[in-house]
Amino acid sequence: MRVVIADDEALLRDGLARLLEDAGFEVVGRCGDADALLRMVDARRPEVAVVDIRMPPNNTDDGLLAAQEIRRRHAQIGVLVLSHHLEAHYAMRLLEDVPERAGYLLKERVSDIAVLADALRRIGDGECVVDPTIVSRLVARKRARGPLEELTEREREVLALIAEGLSNTAIGERMYLSPKTIEAHISQIFMKLDLRPGTDQHRRVLAVLAYLRAS
Amino acid sequence: MVYRVVAWTVALAAAAVTVAVVRDEPANSLAGDSLLALTAEVAAGLLLVAAGLTARSPSGFRALLAACGVAWLIGEWNSPGAGAAFSAALVLYAAWPPLLAHAVLRHGERSLSRPAIALLAVAYADSVLVLGAGSAIFYDPVAQGCLDCPTNRLLVTAHPQAVHDLGRAGLLVAAAWSAAFVALVFARLARATSARRRVELPVLLPAAAAIALFGARALHGSERGFVSNDPTDHALLSAQVAALVLVAAGVAWARVRARRMRGRLARLVVDLGQSSPPGGLPDQLASAFGDPSLELLYARDDDPRWVDGDGRPAGLPHDPDRQVTRLRAGGRELAAVVHRPGLLEEPAMAAELADAARLALEHERLGAIRRAQLESLRASRGRVVATADAERRSLERDLHDGAQQRLATLAIAIRLARRQLASGYPRLDAELGAAEEGLRDALGELRELAHGLIPAVLAHEGLGPAVEALADRSPRLVVGELPGERFAAPVESAAYFVVAESLRRAGDGDVSVSARHQDGRLLLALAAADGIGGPITDLEDRVGAVGGTLTASAHDVRAEMPCGS
Secondary structure: OEEEEEOOOHHHHHHHHHHHHHOOOEEEEEEOOHHHHHHHHHHHOOOEEEEEOOOOOOOOOHHHHHHHHHHHHOOOOEEEEEEOOOOHHHHHHHHHHOOOOEEEEEHHHOOOHHHHHHHHHHHHOOOEEEOHHHHHHHHHOOOOOOHHHHOOHHHHHHHHHHHOOOOHHHHHHHHOOOHHHHHHHHHHHHHHHOOOOOOOHHHHHHHHHHHHHHO | OHHHHHHHHHHHHHHHHHHHHHHHOHHHOOOOOOHHHHHHHHHHHHHHHHHHHHOOOOHHHHHHHHHHHHHHHHOOOOOHHHHHHHHHHHHHOOOHHHHHHHHHHHOOOOOOOHHHHHHHHHHHHHHHHHHHHHHHOOOOOOOOOOOOOOOOOOOOOOOHHHHHHHHHHHHHHHHHHHHHHHHHHHHHHHHOOHHHHHHHHHHHHHHHHHHHHHHHHHHHHOOOOOOOOOHHHHHHHHHHHHHHHHHHHHHHHHHHHHHHHHHHHHHHHHHHHHOOOOOOHHHHHHHHHOOOOOEEEEEOOOOOOEEOOOOOEEOOOOOOOOEEEEEEEOOEEEEEEEEOOOOOOOHHHHHHHHHHOHHHHHHHHHHHHHHHHHHHHHHHHHHHHHHHHHHHHHHHHHHHHHHHHHHHHHHHHHHHHHHHOOOOOHHHHHHHHHHHHHHHHHHHHHHHHHHHHOOHHHHHHOHHHHHHHHHHHOOOEEEOOOOOOOOOHHHHHHHHHHHHHHHHHEOOOOEEEEEEEEOOEEEEEEEEOOOEOOOOHHHHHHHHOOOOEEEEOOOEEEEEEEOOO
């Protein structure tokens, strides 16, 4: 899989490139700011761009804006945003625009190459990825009593995995359950939360995230 | 007083002489044998004297206008019936137009412009030296056919051709300067502000008409070399009389206006004596003077800048349509009235106003100064908070861009090292794995530390997302309705600080928070099931620094702060 890496910290950029190459990825470009990233993506057409959220020129959310721009320009190129920010808000901003082929991971996860590689492959396959820490915090949030209280422990687990962007099959594998059982759980959850069980998996992620943040 | 008695004596004597001269030889006079024309002519002269002597204008104007009235009466004296005054009249018969021009140009102006000075010099020289004295020294009345005329005591040598030539030249020059004067008046009126024009128009316009008519008579007489009393002259003369009466009326009108202003001032004193609501002084002044645009600025004791009634610093305007009158009392400046031009023309009026409104002015001024001091205190508190926030933000950035990035790089480096390790070193690999794990924990802790300083999401995304992020971290924070829009950074920080600190000090139970934007204010409400302990002075300070208020009870904290539109 062809990837480009954008991070303003050169050592991190190079280390990450070596890790990814060792894991069988082809790193076709590295750069340190948002403008260079956009030019590089236009020129080299990678499958996924790995982007640090905070980059020059403004050092605020330039990486996130560049990722959204890439998704708008190239339907087939995925983006994985790496961030030190735990706020669900940033992940939502990324997914709201074009939910498929996009991912948001905490930066401390990148040394765990298995997690990184899995996220990149899922994005390459057209799925979306949300950091499990972010999702688990959202699910754990205290709420003025609402339908979430009525979910069983298992249903909550499934809900969290949906929010992380996993497909039904992947959820089944993760929980050692048959796809049929997973589907039953999901329809229960959607009924209890009064959400429309759309067929589009990306919209489903967004709906669940929005629900978790809103209530 | 003596000056007025003398002036009136001279004027009445001149009027008596004029009446006598005209009645003696009506055929040779300008007024003719019509009693009405004579009455009007004499009345115009006396009215000018009266207007001059009673006007509330600089003394230069008053003397000039009175002199013009007398000179107008002298215009009839170069006639056989004048007797001893005949010679004087030969010099002065055409002196009134320059005097009138001079007087009205001085009306309401302390000094004359250069073109005005040049014009008046030509006018005086032409009237008194060319038409007057210059002709007189060559004029022998008997030789030129006036057998009844008194002796010309100024005669040096009789020279009829010289008299004719000088008269002709003088009259042409008179016509020319009259036209120039009319142009000057219109230029001045065109340049004046509307308020100024209102004051000047009643005097300048009839004066311009009178001078224009004089110019017309001069042009009419220039062919024969002297002004006479043919039917055209009579018609022009009647119009001239009317114009002069209007000049006198215009001057009187200015006096009436000034008197009305004094009446208002007197009423104002009564009003202020009765009651003066705080901050109501500018309104009272505005209605007393009939100038709704009137403003009051106050002088500070400790600061050369002026402040308005709310204590905000304000500069004096540099605007031709606004005039500033400084009010002084007890030897120092109290306030400045900003008003339309011409409202407080006389310095005496400003002094009277300062006296009349002194107590009320002092009271309002002290109020304004107190508000200014409070405001500067609040602003300085705001700056202290803003500086602290800026430091927190810069620390957060340093942590993020420095330590967090380094640690992440280090974790990758360890992972790379582990990959190169041959499988024969299981213990070393396990230790490196533990180190990597430790780094990941450190990163998590650093992230929370950076977030606790001041969350980046607050600056980037606003209050709503920042409170949501707080709830992501602290599950017992129950978030209600939050405003979606952005506010000024100090307001957002203050509100966030109140939420975060209240949450930290609350007992173990749930804490609910909601905020809304209403009528330009951000209303924040927190309720803690187990109460909020500890002092809240720092929260009050924080909210006070953006001009808001904070109230707290055992279980509730409520804050409201201005947040713009």
